[in-house]
Amino acid sequence: MPVIALDGVERRLVRCFGLVFPELGTDEIPVASPSSVGTWDSLASINLVAVIEEEFGIQVELEELGDMMSFATVLDLLERRRGR
Template sequence: MSHLQERLAACFAGVFPDIQPDEVPRASTASLAAWDSVAHVTLLSAVSEEFGVEFEMEDYEDLVSYALILDCLEGKLA
């Protein structure tokens, strides 16, 4: 796991206290019951703060899984 992935996983752990570490890479709004609209805003706010990046309005609709967020982050930080 890269440093970026570790930091992203830490954001997930902060917002979803009950998530197991091995569940994080597969986490999505479909797989995680706790990932509701409030948790979604909290998660993206936490990620935004952690990495110093801004998400656009449409990002909030699109970034519905760990993989998509990771991909978006890699693009923004490249």
């Protein structure tokens, strides 16, 4: 499994969220979750996974999808990947 080596993970993740949820301001993204973002539906989740895979050069595993339910949990997932 690829290890995320570059710094600025949070900044890059904000950019990913900005692509999928362009209506969000940069201050809203760190607290984004399906309950706070009306457009966060299944299609948005699929797009988010694709954008994150492209940005970080990783493949999100099936069992990790459940960890991608908010900006914070996605960031935590990426940080864990980086630490491997």
